[in-house]
Amino acid sequence: MSIPEAGGEALQLLGRVPGLGGGGAIASAVLLAMSPTRMAVWDRWANKSLKAIGRKPKGLRHRYKNYLEIVVDLVDAMQESTDSHTVIPREVDLALFHAGQNAEVLDQLRLAADIN
Secondary structure, three states, X not given: OOHHHHHHHHXXXXXXXXXXXOOOHHHHHHHHHHOOOOOXXXXXXXXXXXXXXXXXXXXXXXXXXXXXXXXXXXXXXXXXXXXXXXXXXXXXXXXXXXXXXXXXXXXXXHHHHHHO
């Protein structure tokens, strides 16, 4: 099963657990703890970064699955530019997290997205 499919299904199941519904940030953190090399955390900072590059996940029902599809695309792009290690989804979500908190980095992302 692909990372996006597995994550989407797992998040739907976790959403039924009291305290893990809502926007998905806490449930996605639980998924990351359960599968640290395959999952990524969805939060407002990742959302802000992806919006800056025009890659924000669509819809609410399958948002986490759509988010993981974007993350996997970004993992593949990052992997093409490095031979030093295997890039995992967690690295992408951390980059999105940090970028989302830094207006200067977000501006650079917007410019880069406009160029491509």
